[in-house]
Amino acid sequence: MGRFDRHARIPGWDQQRLAAATVVVCGTGALGSQCAQALALAGVGRLVLCDPDDVSESNLSRAPLFRADDIGRPKAPTAARRLAELSPVTQVDARTAPLVSGVGLAELRDASLVVGCLDSLAARLQLAGRCLQAGAALLDGGTSPWGGEVRLYEPSGPCFGCGLSDRDRSVQDDPWACADVVVPQAGASAPVSALIGSWLAVTAVRLLCGADTTPGLVRVDAAGGTAVPVTVRRDPRCPLHAPIPADLVTPVPDTVLSTPADLSAHLGAEEAVMTWAPLPGSTRARESTRLSDAPTRARLTDLGVAPREILPVLTAGGTRRIRYLELSEDGGKGTPR
Template identity: 85%
Template sequence: MGRFDRHALIDGWDQQRLAEATVVVCGVGALGSQCAQALALAGVGRLVLCDPDDVSESNLSRAPLFRADDIGRPKAPTAARGLAALSPVTRVEARTAPLVSGVGLAELRDASLVVSCLDSLAARLQLAGRCQLAGAALLDGGTSAWGGEVRLYEPAGPCFGCGLTPRDRATQDDPWACADAVVPEAGASAPVSALIGSWLAVTAVRLLCGATTGPGVIRVDAAGGTATPVTVPRDPDCPLHSRIPADLVAPVPDTVLSTPADLTDHLAPEETVMTWAPLPGSPPTRESTRLADAPPRARLADLGVAPREILPVLRAGRPRGIRYLELAEADGKGTPR
């Protein structure tokens, strides 16, 4: 039998749609490895893995894509190599930068699905906010000692931030990298990571195949053997509900290999291009989000700008206004060479 012949026997399975799909997986530790592995084996055509962290010894008991020799290596490319061996039909791209620098808003917008397997509240909020800006559906998963949750958020419905208090939402200003955020130790195991990771993958495959799956939260209690739907209402005051208007976005031929000086060709004298995160370097540059404050010949990628990012452009004077520039792909794959 062929690689996917058994899939053809499943009612509602559409292998062609899976082959044409792009899924962005943010976080490829225990949960992300389990989910990405299942998606690759299912025949998803393209996976984009984003994780700035390195493999640690604790990952070895829960993440099937890592081995002892991988300790200290970056998670995303290490996982990508493992997935390529498992599923040669899947194109896997690895991003080792933090989220804001790793995956651009246009990539999130154009992806078939974004999957969050992050283990900090700050990281989840940041990804949720960027998916809202891009108008992207977000499938989020999290584990507990004996269970976890699978959450599907659609752009017009409630988001991850809707179920949180204003104080919890404020943590979106924390650094994205799990190594930087304060994450309390919690129990974790391979069986639970496999359970929630597989549930994420099943939900993702059904969505990619065109099945109707309503948004909401599924709370899984493995100890009690239950899976309970939980309704989270949309909070009209949630600050994450911001969308970039499509008619204000102008595609430009520049990429992350371009420079701030290149972008000035698309600006009026009173306009300034902004970034979504402070520029790297020493103060005062490190506190700035104005590309005009960066070295004019530095590559945008080196300034923390993500591939296919959508950058805001502010207009001073009267009338004040905002529009956006959408960066092009650097090499046809969305990543710089």
């Protein structure tokens, strides 16, 4: 019997499609660990795990990929090592940088699926926005004390932000705060994390196998034993729907190991390459996303640029125009090999 013999007996299961798939998993805490573990055991060919956090003691009661001696270690590489033991057929790349610096827009665009297992409103909005920029489908999940939600968003349909108010859509992490904002954490447990994580994995596998899967939101109530579809309509005022036009993107041979000086060779008069997040060393008084303000010989990865990022290029002067440079494949600080 082969590793996937029982899978072959499932109608609609396509092991070859799973083996050829790349899934980006953003967040490797309780929900992300459960989902990533199921996807690896299912035989997904490549997983990209992105999480800037370290393992904490509270993760041990809910995240199956972590052990007591992992406390204080970065989540993504630790999860990657465990997944390699569970499923040697799955390639796992770990990214320890925050989302904007960890996974580039071209990676999101070319992935078979992006799965969000994040624990804050700001992080979910950021991931939703980047997926819409890249034209990538997003499968998002979240838990509540006795249930949770599984949300499948296609680029042409409603997104996570469409179901929020203007005020909620404006929520973002404040890098200049003098102290961390204390937000009460909701209750969470291993059974609920396993339930929603497995639901995410089942939905992902059906998508990857080409089975019929209905976009939208499902609200799961474990206490009541119900799973109810919830209608979400696209909000024409939602600012997250801002896809990057493909005809404005120019692939370049440079990578995250290149420098701002290298990128300047692709620029015309009065053009400037921008980043999606403030450069390291920025202050509230002087926040910059212009690469020309960085040391010319600094590596892009050290400036917070993600592998295979698509960077905006702005033209100053009377005719403000925008185009984009797409970085080539290469390893960087966010992609340990």
